[in-house]
Amino acid sequence: MRELFRFFPDSASSISDAVDALYLWLTTVSTIMTLLIFLAIGYFAIRYRRREPGEVPAPVLGSLRLEILWSVIPFLVMLSFFTWGTYLYFHSQTSPKGGMEVFITGKQWMWKIQHPSGPREINELHVPIGVPVNLTLASEDVIHSFYVPAFRIKKDVVPGRLNRVWFQATKPGKYHLFCAEYCGTEHSGMIGWVYAMERHEYEQWLSGGGGEGSMATRGEKLFQQYGCASCHTMETAGRCPSVRGLYGRQVLLRGGEQVTADDSYLRESILNPRAKIVAGFEPIMPTFQGQINEESLLQIIAYIKSLGVEGGEEVEATKK
Amino acid sequence: MSTVPVEPVVEAPRNYLNASYGVKSWLLTTDHKRIALLYLVTITILFFLGGAFAVMIRLELATPQGDLMTPDTYNKMFTLHGIIMVFFFLVPSIPATLGNFLVPMMIGARDMAFPRINLLSWYVLTIGAVISISAAVMGGVDTGWTFYTPYSTTYSNTYVTLMAVGIFIAGFSSILTGLNFIVTIHTMRAPGLTWFRMPLFIWSHYATAIIIMLGTPVIAITLLLVGAERTLKLGIFDPALGGDPILFQHLFWFYSHPAVYIMVLPAMGVVSELITCFSRKRIFGYSFVALSSVAIAILSFLVWGHHLFVSGQSVYAGMIFSLLSFMVAVPSAIKVFNWTATLYRGSISYDTPMLYAFGFIGLFTIGGLTGLFVATMAIDLHVHDTYFIIAHFHYIMVGGTVMAYMGGLHYWWPKMTGRMYPEGWAKFSALVLFVGFNLTFFPQFILGYLGMPRRYYAYPEEFQVLNVMSSAGATILGVGYLIPLVYLFWSMRYGERASSNPWGATSLEWQTPSPPPTENFTVTPVVTEEAYTYSHEAPEHV
Numbered sequence: 001m002r003e004l005f006r007f008f009p010d011s012a013s014s015i016s017d018a019v020d021a022l023y024l025w026l027t028t029v030s031t032i033m034t035l036l037i038f039l040a041i042g043y044f045a046i047r048y049r050r051r052e053p054g055e056v057p058a059p060v061l062g063s064l065r066l067e068i069l070w071s072v073i074p075f076l077v078m079l080s081f082f083t084w085g086t087y088l089y090f091h092s093q094t095s096p097k098g099g100m101e102v103f104i105t106g107k108q109w110m111w112k113i114q115h116p117s118g119p120r121e122i123n124e125l126h127v128p129i130g131v132p133v134n135l136t137l138a139s140e141d142v143i144h145s146f147y148v149p150a151f152r153i154k155k156d157v158v159p160g161r162l163n164r165v166w167f168q169a170t171k172p173g174k175y176h177l178f179c180a181e182y183c184g185t186e187h188s189g190m191i192g193w194v195y196a197m198e199r200h201e202y203e204q205w206l207s208g209g210g211g212e213g214s215m216a217t218r219g220e221k222l223f224q225q226y227g228c229a230s231c232h233t234m235e236t237a238g239r240c241p242s243v244r245g246l247y248g249r250q251v252l253l254r255g256g257e258q259v260t261a262d263d264s265y266l267r268e269s270i271l272n273p274r275a276k277i278v279a280g281f282e283p284i285m286p287t288f289q290g291q292i293n294e295e296s297l298l299q300i301i302a303y304i305k306s307l308g309v310e311g312g313e314e315v316e317a318t319k320k
Numbered sequence: 321m322s323t324v325p326v327e328p329v330v331e332a333p334r335n336y337l338n339a340s341y342g343v344k345s346w347l348l349t350t351d352h353k354r355i356a357l358l359y360l361v362t363i364t365i366l367f368f369l370g371g372a373f374a375v376m377i378r379l380e381l382a383t384p385q386g387d388l389m390t391p392d393t394y395n396k397m398f399t400l401h402g403i404i405m406v407f408f409f410l411v412p413s414i415p416a417t418l419g420n421f422l423v424p425m426m427i428g429a430r431d432m433a434f435p436r437i438n439l440l441s442w443y444v445l446t447i448g449a450v451i452s453i454s455a456a457v458m459g460g461v462d463t464g465w466t467f468y469t470p471y472s473t474t475y476s477n478t479y480v481t482l483m484a485v486g487i488f489i490a491g492f493s494s495i496l497t498g499l500n501f502i503v504t505i506h507t508m509r510a511p512g513l514t515w516f517r518m519p520l521f522i523w524s525h526y527a528t529a530i531i532i533m534l535g536t537p538v539i540a541i542t543l544l545l546v547g548a549e550r551t552l553k554l555g556i557f558d559p560a561l562g563g564d565p566i567l568f569q570h571l572f573w574f575y576s577h578p579a580v581y582i583m584v585l586p587a588m589g590v591v592s593e594l595i596t597c598f599s600r601k602r603i604f605g606y607s608f609v610a611l612s613s614v615a616i617a618i619l620s621f622l623v624w625g626h627h628l629f630v631s632g633q634s635v636y637a638g639m640i641f642s643l644l645s646f647m648v649a650v651p652s653a654i655k656v657f658n659w660t661a662t663l664y665r666g667s668i669s670y671d672t673p674m675l676y677a678f679g680f681i682g683l684f685t686i687g688g689l690t691g692l693f694v695a696t697m698a699i700d701l702h703v704h705d706t707y708f709i710i711a712h713f714h715y716i717m718v719g720g721t722v723m724a725y726m727g728g729l730h731y732w733w734p735k736m737t738g739r740m741y742p743e744g745w746a747k748f749s750a751l752v753l754f755v756g757f758n759l760t761f762f763p764q765f766i767l768g769y770l771g772m773p774r775r776y777y778a779y780p781e782e783f784q785v786l787n788v789m790s791s792a793g794a795t796i797l798g799v800g801y802l803i804p805l806v807y808l809f810w811s812m813r814y815g816e817r818a819s820s821n822p823w824g825a826t827s828l829e830w831q832t833p834s835p836p837p838t839e840n841f842t843v844t845p846v847v848t849e850e851a852y853t854y855s856h857e858a859p860e861h862v
Contacts, residue, residue, distance in 0.1 A: 005785070009771045019698055023769070026696065030689040037660055037685050041678060044663035045670075048599070055600070055667045061859040062605030062658075070657040071650055078646040078692060085696030086639050092701060093635050108475070142471040143565055145630065145705060149771025152702040156631045158566060159470060160559025163632040176780065180705040180773045182464050184475060185391050188776035272562070290560065 012175060012196060013151035014132075014168040015092055020152075022084050029077060092153060095166035099132030103215070103298045106137065106144035106157040109186035111177065112295055116215045116302060119206060123192030125177060128202035129169045136263060137163045138294040145181035148194050154180055162263045169196035219303025222296050226288065240285065241278045247308030252279045266301045335738070335835040350435035351838055356421035357736070358442050363409050363417065364805075366449060370404035371801065373397045378760075378794040381787045386778040394777040395462040396478070402465025407487050408449050410717055411579065414586035415532075416445070416497055418728045419525050421736060423501055425829035425836065426519050428510025428845040433503040441496035448490030455482035464775060466576075469557035469568040473549040481550050484543040491536045494582075498532030501525050510828065512847035519827045519851045520609055524589030527613035531578045531585070531620060539575035542568065566631055573624035581620040583717055584684075585613055587724030588655055591677050594727050595659045597825040598674035599666030600854040605658045612651035619648040629700045638697055645695035652688050656681060671823070672746035676727025679754050683719025687712060690765065708768025714761045726753070726804065733808065734818030738835040741811045745803060753800035759793025826852055 011017055048057070102125065105112040113121045127133050137146055137157040144157040146165065150173070155165035179190035197205065212218060223229050231240040241251075250258050251265070254277045259265055268275050270292065273285035292300070336353045339345075346354060376397045380388045389397070420438065424431055432438045455461060461483045463472040472480050505526050509518070546568070548554045555561030557568045596603050603609055625633060625641030659681055668674070690712040693699045703709065733741050763786040772783045779787070821830040826849075832841050 006770060006782075007766060008769065015698075019702055022696065023693070023699055023702075026693050026699065030686075030692070033689060034682075034685055037656060038682060040660050041663060041681060044660070044666070045668050045678070048663060048666045048668050050600075050667045050669045056855045057600055057665055057667045058857050059602045059853075059855050059859040060604060060661075060665060061602070062608065066657075066661070067605050067608050067654065071654055074653050075646070075650050078649060081692055081696045082643055082646050085698040086642060088698035089629075089638070089701060090635055092698065142475050143468060147705070147771070147773065149702070154630045154701055154704055158632060160563075160565065161632065176771060178771065178773045182395075182468070182471070182705075182775040184462070184471060185395065187395070188386070188391070188773075188778045 010150040010171070010173065010175060011152075012169055012171040012173055013148075013153065014170055015088065016150065016152045016170075018088055022081075022088060025084070026081060029081075033074075093165075095134045095164065096132045096168075099134045099166060099168075100128075101134050101136065102127070103136045103295075103302075104138070104146060104157070105140060105294045105298070106146070106179065106183075106190075107140040107294075108142065108184050109179070109190040111146075111179075111190065111192050114215055114295065114298060115206070117206060118212065118214045119208075120212075123177070124195065125192070126195045126197060126202060126205050127169055128199045129172055129196050130199065132166055132168045134164060134166045136298065137165065138267075138298060140294050142183050143181045144179045144183050144190065147178040147180035148175055149178070150175035151194075156181055162267060169194075172196050172198055172201075215299045215302040216306040217303075219296075219299035219301070219306075222292070222300050223303055226292065226300075228300070239282070241281055243304045244307050247305045249308075251276075253277060254279050263301050266304055267297055270297060270300065333833065334837055335833065336838045337738070337835050339838045348439075350431070350439050352420050352424050352432050352435065352438055353736070353836065353838075353840075355438050355442055356417050356419075359412060359416040359420060359445070362442070362446060362449065363412055366404055366408045368801075368805075369453070370401055370409055371798065373401035373404065374794065375798065377401060378791040380777065381779070382791045384779050384781045384784050384787075391777045392462060395464075395775070396456075396460035398775060399461050399464050400456050403452065403461070403483065403487065405717075406465055406579070406583075407490055408445070408452065410583040410721055411494060412445060412497075413583070413721065413725050414590060414728065415501070415525060415528055415582075416441075416493075418590065418725070418732060419501065419528075419586060420497070422732065422829055423504055423522060423525055424508070425832070425840055426522055426827050427505065427508060427513055428828045428841060428847065429504060429508035430839045430841070432500045433508060434500050437496050438500055441493045441500070444496065445490050445493035448486045448488075448493065450486075451489060452483055452486030455479040455486060458482070466572065467543070467546055467568075468572075469546065469549070469563075469565045470559070473546055473556075474558045474560070481547045484547050488540050488543045488547075491540045494532045494536050498529035498536075501529035502533065505529075510845050510847055516607065516610070517847055517850050518610075519589075520592035520603060520606070520613075521586075521589035521827075523610040524585045524592070524613045527617040528582055528585045530614075530617050531582050534621065535575040535578040535582070538571060539579075542571040542575070545571075566628070566633070569628055569631060570624065573627045574621070577624045577627065578617075578620040580713070580716065581616055583721045585616060587680065587684075587721040588613065590724040590728035590731075591659060591680050592655075593825075593827070594673045594677035594724075594731055595662050596852045596854075597731070597823050598671055598677070599663050599668045600824070601662050601666040602850070602852040602854065602859065603658065604661035604664070605654075606851070608654050609658050612654045615651040616648060619644065619651070623648055626695055626700070629697050630704045642695055642697050646692065649688060649692060649695070652684075656685055656688070670747075672741070672743060672750055673727045673731035673823075675747060675750045676723050676730065679750065680720060680723040680727065683715050683723060683754075683757065687715030687719055690715065702771075703768050705774055706768035707764040707772050707774055710774050711761045711764035711768060714764075719757055719761070723753070723757075726750070729804075729808075731823070732829075733811070734822050735829055735834045735836070737812050737815070738818055739811050739813075739815030740818050740822065741804075741815060742807050745807045749800050749803035749807075752796060752803065756793050756796030756798075756800045760790050760797050761793070763787075763789045763793075826854060 103114040111123050139157045139159040147154040151167045153167050175194045177192040177194050232243045246261050249261050251261050271289045274283045277283050461478045463476050545556050549556050555563045557563040623645045626645045767786045818834045820833045
C-alpha cells in the first residue's frame with residue numbers, strides 16, 4: 001500500500017488521461033447538482049418547517065416555465081457527456097494503422113498470450129510503449145473480459161467470436177490485468193500483469209523468447225497437420241477456394257453476398273464451413289468444431305494472413 | 321351466593337384484522353389487505369435471508385485474501401444474494417405489499433378487480449421462493465444473478481435449472497399482480513376520481529404494471545431457454561452448439577433493465593405521497609410527475625444495450641443506446657426537481673416517513689447521477705463490471721427503493737395495523753440506515769474507478785482500506801434493519817392506537833378507520849377534488 005487514499009488508478013495509456021478528464025467533468029457536474037438539491041431540500045426543510053400543528057400553507061400550482069427549464073438544461077448538459085463520451089469511445093474502438101498485433105486467448109482461469117513473431121506468455125503481457133497494440137481476443141470456454149485499469153480499456157472475450165481492442169501504453173511500468181466478466185470458481189485468480197517497456201527493452205525481451213518459430217510458422221504446421229494444405233493451397237481453383245492472397249479480400253458467396261475475409265470469417269469457415277459458402281464451390285469441407293483450440297485457430301489464421309501479400313492489390317481491383 | 325362482577329364487554333369495531341380468526345381465514349382470504357400482509361411476512365423473511373448472504377460477502381471481503389470460505393461458496397453467496405434480493409424482494413416489495421394494500425383503498429374500491437387471482441399471485445410467489453430456496457439449500461447456484469451464458473448453460477455444475485424454474489414461477493406472480501393493478505385502476509375508481517385526480521402512487525403503480533406485463537414474459541422465455549439448453553443441449557446460447565452467448569444478454573437485459581424501474585417507480589410513487597403529506601402541499605407539477613412515470617415505463621424498454629458496451633456490440637448501436645439512456649434520465653430528474661419544489665413554502669414536519677423521503681431523494685439523486693457516468697460509453701469502458709456498478713445500482717435499489725419502502729411502511733403502518741410505531745426509535749434507525757448505507761456503498765464508487773472488478777473473492781491489497789470501510793458500513797446497515805424489525809413487531813401489540821388519519825393526509829385510505837373494515841369503505845366515497853388538496857385557497861402560480 002503506497003498511499004492510503006487514491007482516487008485514480010495509474011494513468012498509462014494514450015486515452016487514460018482523456019477518460020479521467022471526462023470523469024472529472026461528470027464528477028464536477030454531479031457534485032454541483034447533488035449540492036444544489038441537498039441545499040435546496042435543507043433550506044426548504046428549515047425555512048418552511050412546521051411552526052404550529054394546525055398550519056396549512058397556501059397551495060402552489062406548478063410552473064410550465066420551470067418544468068421546461070429543468071428538463072432542457074439537464075438534457076443539454078447530458079448531451080455534453082454523450083458527445084464527449086461517444087467521441088472518446090469511438091476513438092478507443094478504432095485501431096490506428098501501423099500498430100503491432102497480439103493474440104489473447106482467455107480460458108478458465110488464465111490468459112494465454114501469443115506474439116506473432118513467436119513468444120508466448122501466460123498471465124503476462126509485454127508491450128512496448130508508444131506503439132499501438134491491437135489485441136485479438138478469443139475464448140476457449142465462457143465469456144471473460146480483458147481489463148487493464150491503468151489503460152482504461154476493457155473488452156469482453158466472447159466464445160464463438162473474435163473481439164478486438166487496442167491500446168497504446170505511454171508510461172513504462174507494471175500494471176494489473178484483470179478478468180472483469182465473472183467466469184467461474186477462480187474468476188478472481190484470472191489476473192496477471194501488463195509490462196509496458198521502453199522500445200529497446202522490449203526488443204531485447206522479444207529476442208529472448210520464441211524458440212518455436214513465429215505464429216505463422218506454427219500455423220503452417222497445423223495447416224499441413226489437419227490436411228487443409230491438400231486442397232486449399234492449389235494455385236488454380238480445384239474443389240476448394242485457395243487461401244493464397246485471401247486475407248482482407250472481398251469474397252463472393254453463393255447467393256451473391258460479399259464478405260471481407262477477416263479473422264472472424266476465417267475462424268467461422270474453419271469451424272462451421274457451411275455457414276458461408278464461396279460462390280462456385282460445393283459445401284464438402286468437414287467441420288473442425290471441437291478439434292482445434294482457439295490458440296491454434298489464431299495460428300492458422302496468422303498463417304493464412306502471411307500468404308496474403310498480394311491481397312492488397314486485389315482489394316483495389318475489386319473496388320475499381 | 322356471590323355475584324361475579326361482570327366486566328363490561330367493549331365490542332372492538334369490526335375491521336379486516338378481527339373479522340375472522342384462524343390460519344385458514346388468512347390462507348384462503350381474498351381480502352387485498354390480508355394478502356398484502358401475507359406478502360409482507362413473506363418478503364420480510366426473504367429480505368433477511370438475502371441480507372444474510374450479503375453479510376457473508378462483506379465478511380469475506382474484509383481481507384484481501386480469500387480466507388473465510390472457498391471461492392465456490394463465495395460465488396454462491398453473491399449469486400443467492402442477488403437472486404433473492406432482486407427477484408424475491410425488490411420486484412415484489414412495494415407493489416405486492418403497499419401496492420396491494422393501497423391501490424384499491426386509494427381509488428375508493430372495495431377490493432382488487434380479481435381478488436382470487438390476487439391470492440393466487442401470493443401462492444405463486446411462495447412456490448417460486450420455496451423452489452429457489454431449495455435450490456440454494458441443495459447446493460446453491462454460482463452463475464451470478466445475471467445467469468450469463470454459456471457459463472450458466474454449459475459450465476456451471478450447480479442447481480441452475482431448478483433456480484431458473486423458481487424464478488420462472490415467481491415471474492407469474494408479478495404478471496398476475498400487474499394485471500390486477502391495470503384492470504383495477506381502469507375499472508374500479510370511485511365516482512369523481514378522474515385520471516388526473518389520482519394520487520401519484522396510483523400513477524406509478526400503473527406504469528409499473530405496464531412494465532411488468534410487457535417485460536416479465538421475456539425473462540420467463542429466456543430462463544426457459546437456459547433450462548432447455550442445459551437439459552436438452554439445444555443450441556441457443558452456447559457457440560459450441562451453434563448458439564450465440566450475446567443473444568442471452570440482449571434477452572436478459574430487455575427485461576432486467578426495465579425491471580430496475582419495476583423496483584424504483586413504485587418507490588417514486590411512495591415518495592410523492594410522503595413529500596406532499598409532510599409538507600401539506602399540493603405536488604408541484606402534478607401532470608409532469610404523473611406522466612414522467614409513463615415516460616419512464618416506455619423509455620426503459622429502449623436502453624438495454626447499455627449493458628453491452630464492452631461486449632463487442634456495434635459501436636453505432638452503442639451510440640443509440642447511450643443517447644436513449646440519457647433520455648430516460650430526464651423524467652427521473654423531473655421528479656426530483658418537482659419533489660424539491662413541493663417543499664417550497666410548505667409546512668414541513670420531520671416525522672420518520674419524511675426522513676426516509678429526504679433520504680430517498682438524496683440517495684436516488686446520487687444513484688441517478690452516477691447512472692449518467694455509466695451511460696457515457698468511454699467511462700463505462702473503464703468502470704463496467706467494477707465496484708462502480710455495484711455502488712451505482714445499490715444507490716438506486718437500496719438507497720432508492722428500500723428507503724422508500726421503509727418510509728412507506730412507517731407511513732401506512734398505522735393504517736395497516738391500527739397502531740403507531742415508536743417515533744424515537746424509528747427516527748434513530750432511519751439515521752442509522754442512512755449513515756450505514758453511505759459508508760457501505762460510497763467507498764465502492766472509488767474502488768470501482770480504481771479498477772476493482774466485481775465478483776472477486778480475493779483482491780489486490782491496495783483495495784483493502786476501502787473494502788474494510790464498506791464492510792464496517794454494512795454492519796451498521798444491518799443494525800439499521802434489525803431495529804425496525806423489533807419495534808414494528810412490538811408496536812403491533814403495544815403501540816399507541818392510531819386514529820383514522822394520524823398524518824392529516826388527503827387521500828381516500830385515510831378517510832376510513834384504522835385498521836379499515838374488510839370492505840374498506842362503508843359508504844363508497846365520491847371524489848370532488850384533485851389529489852393533495854390540503855388547502856382550499858386558490859393556488860398561486862410561481
